[in-house]
Amino acid sequence: MNEILNFLHARIDEDEAIAKAIHVDPIWEYDETSGISGIVYECGDGAWIADKVGPVNGAHITRQDPDRTLREVEAKRATIDILTHWPKWVTPQNLIPVPALTALRHMASVYAGHPDYRQEWAVS
Structure with a gap:
């Protein structure tokens, strides 16, 4: 179980580091009035994040x-904390309960494309 927890913590730390590295303005918006295709920009200084994107792609980018x-990141860390502190009495040998482990496996599946992801964590 430590392997999946270590994997999740590492991926979440990476997500946080990337978000903080590009975090200039907290709000991104999509401007579809910029011509044939729209522009996603930071609201504070108007810097472009992406251009030549349609409304669906623009909506997706701004949502992220x-x-x-x-x-x-904070929600995932809180969820992992809750799942790993599940009452130990519900399982033999003080292992993490099956529902909690299943939830962690679902969380890990988001990162299935990462080279450190283990196929044994896949949820069928």
Whole structure:
């Protein structure tokens, strides 16, 4: 179980580091009035994040702004903390309960494309 926890903590730390490195303005917006394709920009200084994106891609990009990523990082850490402190009496040998382990495996599946992801964690 430590392997999946170490994997999750490492990926979440990476997500946090990337979000903090690009975190200039907390809000990204999509401007579809910029011509044939739209522009995603930071609201504070108007710097472009991406251009030549359609409304669906623009909506997706703006939804993934750094502030949201940082909120997700905190939520994932809190969830892992709750799952790993599940009452030990519910399982033999003080192992993590099956529902909690299953939830951790689902969380790890988000990072299935990472080279350190183990196929044995896949949820069927």
